[in-house]
Amino acid sequence: MENLINQIIDDPTFIKGIAWNRWSFYANETIIKEGDVGKSLFFVESGQLRVSVHVELEERRNLKTGLSDLGKGDLFGDTCLHKSSIRTASVIAITDGCLLEINGEKLDRYLDEHPTKGYIFYKKLFEILFNRLSNGNRRIEYLLAWGLKARLAAEKSIPIFRKV
Numbered sequence: 001m002e003n004l005i006n007q008i009i010d011d012p013t014f015i016k017g018i019a020w021n022r023w024s025f026y027a028n029e030t031i032i033k034e035g036d037v038g039k040s041l042f043f044v045e046s047g048q049l050r051v052s053v054h055v056e057l058e059e060r061r062n063l064k065t066g067l068s069d070l071g072k073g074d075l076f077g078d079t080c081l082h083k084s085s086i087r088t089a090s091v092i093a094i095t096d097g098c099l100l101e102i103n104g105e106k107l108d109r110y111l112d113e114h115p116t117k118g119y120i121f122y123k124k125l126f127e128i129l130f131n132r133l134s135n136g137n138r139r140i141e142y143l144l145a146w147g148l149k150a151r152l153a154a155e156k157s158i159p160i161f162r163k164v
Helices: 002-010 104-113 115-157
Strands: 020-025 030-032 040-046 049-058 061-070 090-093 097-103
Touching (some): 002 097, 040 104
Antiparallel strands (some): 030 090, 040 097, 049 061, 049 090
């Protein structure tokens, strides 16, 4: 994906400052915030980032969970490719680094105008999304197994009283 992104941003018709920007980020900086409306997707050129979501366990008990870590060559915010969208997670910098912010609607138009690049982009995006889905399924399976084991352990520790 990196070579393709570089080809796109090097194209003089895909104008820096309008279609894309390069940003530096610093450790602990919030790149995107869950719940905000966004219109850009991001490509990590360097540095490490963490994707997390806010989980409400019960009233007054909240948890911020890390879903995955991102690094050089990773893409995120891709739900904003065709139109503005609500961010489904927060992304926070773990280290300093650099990323490309790409306007989703402008990229969509560019890919329509350059169908060969569009095909390659969507093929690679499909691979990324398939990997995310597979990883998510594995996590769900692990959490389900963990929950069942915890429940069985709790049931075994409950004393049973019998009438004598």
